[in-house]
Amino acid sequence: MKRECHVRFCEGGGVKLPSATRLVAGFEHEDDAQRILAAPRERLEKFALTLHPDKTRLIEFGRWAADNRVRRGLGKPETFDFLGFKHICGRSRAGRFLLKRKSRRDRMRAKLKALKEELWQRLHEPIQEQGKWLAQVVRGYFAYHAVPTNSKSLTAFRHHVMDLWRRTLRRRSQKDSTTWARIDRLAAEFLPKPRILHLWPDERFLVNHPRWKPSARIGPARFCAGGAQQ
Secondary structure, three states: OOOEEOOOOOOOOEOOEEOOOEEEEEEOOHHHHHHHHHHHHHHHHOOOOEEOOOOOEEOOOOOOHHHHHHHOOOOOOOOEEEOOEEEEEEEOOOOOEEEEEEEOHHHHHHHHHHHHHHHHHOOOOOHHHHHHHHHHHHHHHHHHHOOOOOHHHHHHHHHHHHHHHHHHHHOOOOOOOOOHHHHHHHHHHHOOOOOOOOOOHHHHHHHHOOOOOHHHOOOOOEEEEEEEEO
């Protein structure tokens, strides 16, 4: 049965999130965030559990975070990692607040390492079979990571896949001299090109929570990311 974590006793806006070992909660006021952060610590102590010290933190994040920190003589707002993405306080070309998400580099490296090992196992498969398999891999990666502001990561991932494929084909024979020109042609035939597949967060939110619904009226948020460990 699905349980939910409800944000209560907040003076400002709050966020209701599914119960999980890792979550991000947003609050309009820092006092609310401090109070809610203390609650799970006390609850977990009753079961001999603690919040993960490296993954639990309270940060200033959101629409006014950068300006507020500049006024206090501080640096840029902190970033946080969640669900495979690095979340960043950014600016649009018009100078407005923009939530930027980029694929985590360590996760991409791990994916490419596994891909390299699998390609080695498929070393002597026909190029057509390799191409079809790689197309599925790239398409699956894009299906999750093709979010707004993440175009560079998508392009980088496809480029690394092409490079791994080129190196693999060159290992098939000492006489093989697969060039980038050939890989470009193979990639054009098999590998999907990078393109954004997901809506912006506010557009996706509007689909599920139309403006006329009371639940849509959630104030600007600050975030704290955390997790639990035994």
